[in-house]
Amino acid sequence: MIITFVNFVGKSALDICSITGEFTLFLVKAVITAFTSQLKVAKTFAQMNRIGVESLSIVLLTGLFTGMVLALQTYIGFQRVGGEQFIGAIVALGLIRELGPVLTALMVTGRAGSAITAEIGTMIITEQVDALTTLRINVFQYLVVPRILASTFILPFLALFSMFFGIIGGYIVCVYVLELSPEDYETSIRNYVELTDIKGGLKKAAVFGFILSWVGTYKGMYTHGGARGVGIATTQSVVASSILILITNYFLTKLLEHL
Amino acid sequence: MMKANTHKTKIKIVDLQKEFDGHWVSRGINLDIPEGLMTVIIGRSGEGKSVLLKQVIGLIKPTSGHIFVDGVDITTLSGNELNECYKKFGYVFQFAALLDSLNVYENIGITLIENGMPYDEVLPIVKEKLKLVQLSEDTLEKYPSELSGGMRKRVGLARTLVTNPEIILYDEPTTGLDPITSRVIHELMFDMQKKLKITSVVISHDVETFKYADKVALLHDGIIRYFGDAKTIWESDNPYVYQFIRGLTEGPITKEIPYFKDKA
Numbered sequence: 001m002i003i004t005f006v007n008f009v010g011k012s013a014l015d016i017c018s019i020t021g022e023f024t025l026f027l028v029k030a031v032i033t034a035f036t037s038q039l040k041v042a043k044t045f046a047q048m049n050r051i052g053v054e055s056l057s058i059v060l061l062t063g064l065f066t067g068m069v070l071a072l073q074t075y076i077g078f079q080r081v082g083g084e085q086f087i088g089a090i091v092a093l094g095l096i097r098e099l100g101p102v103l104t105a106l107m108v109t110g111r112a113g114s115a116i117t118a119e120i121g122t123m124i125i126t127e128q129v130d131a132l133t134t135l136r137i138n139v140f141q142y143l144v145v146p147r148i149l150a151s152t153f154i155l156p157f158l159a160l161f162s163m164f165f166g167i168i169g170g171y172i173v174c175v176y177v178l179e180l181s182p183e184d185y186e187t188s189i190r191n192y193v194e195l196t197d198i199k200g201g202l203k204k205a206a207v208f209g210f211i212l213s214w215v216g217t218y219k220g221m222y223t224h225g226g227a228r229g230v231g232i233a234t235t236q237s238v239v240a241s242s243i244l245i246l247i248t249n250y251f252l253t254k255l256l257e258h259l
Numbered sequence: 260m261m262k263a264n265t266h267k268t269k270i271k272i273v274d275l276q277k278e279f280d281g282h283w284v285s286r287g288i289n290l291d292i293p294e295g296l297m298t299v300i301i302g303r304s305g306e307g308k309s310v311l312l313k314q315v316i317g318l319i320k321p322t323s324g325h326i327f328v329d330g331v332d333i334t335t336l337s338g339n340e341l342n343e344c345y346k347k348f349g350y351v352f353q354f355a356a357l358l359d360s361l362n363v364y365e366n367i368g369i370t371l372i373e374n375g376m377p378y379d380e381v382l383p384i385v386k387e388k389l390k391l392v393q394l395s396e397d398t399l400e401k402y403p404s405e406l407s408g409g410m411r412k413r414v415g416l417a418r419t420l421v422t423n424p425e426i427i428l429y430d431e432p433t434t435g436l437d438p439i440t441s442r443v444i445h446e447l448m449f450d451m452q453k454k455l456k457i458t459s460v461v462i463s464h465d466v467e468t469f470k471y472a473d474k475v476a477l478l479h480d481g482i483i484r485y486f487g488d489a490k491t492i493w494e495s496d497n498p499y500v501y502q503f504i505r506g507l508t509e510g511p512i513t514k515e516i517p518y519f520k521d522k523a
Contacts, residue, residue, distance in 0.1 A: 122359075123358075126356060127352050127353075127354070127356040128356050128357070128358050128359070130313075130350075130352070130356065131350070131352060131356035131357075131358070131418075132358075132369075133317075134316055134318065134345075134348065134349070134350040135369060135418070135422065136342060136345060136370070136422075137369065137370065137373050142373070
């Protein structure tokens with residue numbers, strides 16, 4: 001019984017070390033490739049289109065309705081203490097500092113991160129990646145680096161759209177549903193939102209874009225076991241990316257705010 | 260060690276072993292592949308023929324043993340040296356492994372395109388290779404999903420020919436094809452080998468392949484059990500060959516579907 005338990009703990013520890021090592025080495029290889037080989041510019045832009053432009057509609061909708069709900073919820077609390085004039089600032093700060101980057105990253109993970117894993121995973125199980133290798137095409141340069149760069153670069157733009165539409169959503173609710181003063185909404189945003197808040201949110205979005213593409217490409221490249229394997233890898237990719245994004249968000253917030 | 264006596268050896272495999280999680284799929288393979296000839300490797304499904312081919316081209320790292328190509332041990336090479344050596348190789352995959360997102364032109368010319376060659380230089384090369392595999396230029400704009408199995412294999416072969424390889428490894432090139440298309444593919448492989456003096460290594464279950472091959476090797480239980488001339492294979496009294504090519508259930512090759520076995 002005790003030996004079985006020790007075996008289990010030992011094996012689990014070894015597995016964690018092995019996966020962490022593999023995951024880190026994958027990134028090291030990607031970084032080395034990015035700095036030592038020519039960037040595939042056309043492929044990077046194509047990925048920006050797939051990860052960014054094609055995700056825009058869901059990101060805008062998410063931002064818009066998050067802003068609307070946030071305005072409603074904030075109103076419920078603030079009307080009790082007579083602070084309705086601060087709703088704009090709360091909505092804007094919430095969206096810019098947290099909800100915009102995090103929700104954008106989670107939505108893009110579900111849409112584009114899963115697609116990255118599924119696409120590369122399918123290429124692995126159908127030997128397309130082996131074919132690239134036998135043709136002496138650098139697989140990291142061809143498949144991995146453009147996706148990581150594209151995702152890291154495009155996520156801040158998506159987050160920016162999400163923040164903007166969220167603030168618009170909050171405005172619509174405050175002015176047209178709750179019939180509050182539009183001047184209060186605008187003024188509180190101007191008074192309390194600073195450029196550093198926006199910079200912080202965009203930095204977070206870039207880090208999240210990096211994480212979701214790193215996990216997505218890693219899980220794709222290590223897919224095995226046929227169609228079922230692709231399904232498992234895709235699920236693991238979305239779950240792992242989402243959890244990593246949420247955990248990283250906490251530490252990033254502490255780091256950015258020097259807390 | 261199995262040797263071909265009359266031709267210079269292009270690939271020499273020495274005591275090659277491969278283990279997957281405690282199971283040995285290659286248990287000490289020794290084989291000399293003669294230059295400029297077509298060598299067919301036969302054996303039951305699951306015997307590790309594809310694994311052998313993938314070890315030769317470096318897609319799978321051997322557990323131990325040596326692979327010499329033109330006298331150079333590629334298992335000791337790394338980086339650019341290894342890359343240079345692999346330039347001699349082409350690999351035709353079992354299901355062609357064409358890139359789904361690229362059309363025929365891009366699939367065939369991918370090596371040139373990725374090396375920055377302009378379109379007007381790539382196109383004539385792609386058309387030339389397309390002609391070699393007897394496909395019309397109408398197929399250039401088509402995507403893999405729009406091609407038949409035989410056409411895909413031809414495109415896969417054309418893609419390999421673009422790199423002007425000295426050695427082509429074929430992984431079950433006629434699997435899943437009808438007899439007529441199989442014959443077309445066999446004749447194409449034979450033509451390529453004779454015209455371009457390419458050393459061909461073919462993995463196949465198809466006894467038709469013997470008609471076009473020069474040498475045959477039989478892999479069973481992780482070891483080469485036979486290596487000899489394809490022309491005389493039907494007269495061979497080697498018990499493994501005798502059983503395999505006639506499809507007999509009785510003989511040294513066991514009835515069970517082979518699976519990676521312990522080395523013991």
